[in-house]
Amino acid sequence: MTNGSNEKLDRRGFMIGSMATVGGAATLLATSTQAQTATTSASTTATATKGTVFTGDVIDGKRVISALDVSDLEPGKKHSFYFQGVGMPTGQHWYVAVMVAKGASPGKRLGLISGVHGDEMSPIHMIQSVMNALDPAAMSGTVIAVFDVSRPAVESMARRWPNSGRGIDLIDINRLFPGNENAPDAPTRHAGLVFNRLLKPNLDYGLDFHTAATGMDATAFHLARMDLPEVRVMAELYPIDQIFDNAAYPGLLANALIDAGIPALTPEIGRPRILDHEMIGLFVEGTMNVIKHHGILSGPMGRTGKDSGVLVADAMFPVIATHGGFVELLVELNQAVKAGQKLAIQRNTFGEIVAEYTAPRDGEIGARRTDATAEPGTPILFALFDSATPSGGDVIVE
Numbered sequence: 183m184t185n186g187s188n189e190k191l192d193r194r195g196f197m198i199g200s201m202a203t204v205g206g207a208a209t210l211l212a213t214s215t216q217a218q219t220a221t222t223s224a225s226t227t228a229t230a231t232k233g234t235v236f237t238g239d240v241i242d243g244k245r246v247i248s249a250l251d252v253s254d255l256e257p258g259k260k261h262s263f264y265f266q267g268v269g270m271p272t273g274q275h276w277y278v279a280v281m282v283a284k285g286a287s288p289g290k291r292l293g294l295i296s297g298v299h300g301d302e303m304s305p306i307h308m309i310q311s312v313m314n315a316l317d318p319a320a321m322s323g324t325v326i327a328v329f330d331v332s333r334p335a336v337e338s339m340a341r342r343w344p345n346s347g348r349g350i351d352l353i354d355i356n357r358l359f360p361g362n363e364n365a366p367d368a369p370t371r372h373a374g375l376v377f378n379r380l381l382k383p384n385l386d387y388g389l390d391f392h393t394a395a396t397g398m399d400a401t402a403f404h405l406a407r408m409d410l411p412e413v414r415v416m417a418e419l420y421p422i423d424q425i426f427d428n429a430a431y432p433g434l435l436a437n438a439l440i441d442a443g444i445p446a447l448t449p450e451i452g453r454p455r456i457l458d459h460e461m462i463g464l465f466v467e468g469t470m471n472v473i474k475h476h477g478i479l480s481g482p483m484g485r486t487g488k489d490s491g492v493l494v495a496d497a498m499f500p501v502i503a504t505h506g507g508f509v510e511l512l513v514e515l516n517q518a519v520k521a522g523q524k525l526a527i528q529r530n531t532f533g534e535i536v537a538e539y540t541a542p543r544d545g546e547i548g549a550r551r552t553d554a555t556a557e558p559g560t561p562i563l564f565a566l567f568d569s570a571t572p573s574g575g576d577v578i579v580e
């Protein structure tokens with residue numbers, strides 16, 4: 183989830199990320215310690231698969247790589263690595279945990295991604311569960327898991343990357359993809375490294391798992407481009423509540439993958455900061471369905487969106503706090519609401535009612551605030567509705 187003020191910051195971050203210059207490339211060439219990375223610094227060539235690059239380092243028993251090419255890994259096995267991301271201010275690197283389940287036979291390559299936002303825990307556990315369930319000896323194809331893309335954000339269980347270039351700036355890395363290895367800021371470079379050296383060369387399909395943002399709860403849902411048939415078929419394989427059919431922001435990882443020819447979507451596993459095991463189970467079931475759909479594993483399908491009666495909607499209305507104060511919500515997740523229905527009451531510190539919120543139209547609640555207070559401008563509810571004229575997505579959830 184995000185709101186208007188976040189979006190202003192996000193756009194600023196995006197502009198900073200777009201200011202890459204030729205000089206940046208020269209700097210990278212001058213400072214790179216590896217001939218191979220130096221010669222692939224241009225974004226046009228970095229995506230070519232040139233083999234997995236081992237730095238020679240081993241951390242906690244895991245070999246460190248600076249580029250992944252799953253085609254040169256031993257088949258029928260699981261492989262675990264630390265991917266060397268962008269450098270830290272103190273000179274070491276942010277390492278990202280990567281696991282590859284490479285089937286005994288060739289086939290489709292599916293990417294499972296989490297930790298793009300650092301306060302979203304259920305996705306990490308969901309992917310761990312899927313990877314544990316996979317037997318590479320029985321697989322035709324490859325599943326690539328990237329657990330903690332925004333590593334410093336995960337370390338502090340925060341949505342955004344704490345960039346220290348100008349004093350701490352909190353950067354939403356899910357507005358920066360496909361990134362830029364020569365950008366004048368570390369998170370955009372990190373996004374570029376992950377995109378160019380881990381994801382783009384190795385994926386045929388991508389699933390970037392998220393949750394609601396801190397302070398909000400959400401249903402089991404997807405943010406997905408349902409106009410794209412290969413995205414739609416994956417989205418519909420999950421036994422979840424809701425699908426928001428919307429393109430969202432240009433810098434979203436799922437959109438950058440789509441732009442690179444890799445069908446992708448953004449599944450959302452409920453509430454941030456916790457492990458929601460019931461909801462995790464739904465997404466494990468759906469992800470195993472996707473793996474079977476692509477022929478990586480054989481076996482019967484689990485439950486899908488048909489079984490859960492998933493709501494597919496192309497529009498969303500937010501209920502935005504007009505005042506500061508304590509919010510009492512009168513509706514639950516997945517509840518159908520009618521135009522004019524009272525949704526929430528807000529009181530000041532004296533207990534006096536300062537605002538009452540009603541539904542501007544019919545809809546079904548997709549997300550609700552969990553923090554008890556809200557200041558003016560904070561979204562306290564989102565509801566999905568289907569519209570012949572989609573709203574264009576001025577309010578987005580991921």
Ligand SMILES: [Zn+2]
Nearest residue numbers: 299392393580
């Ligand atoms: Zn997120």
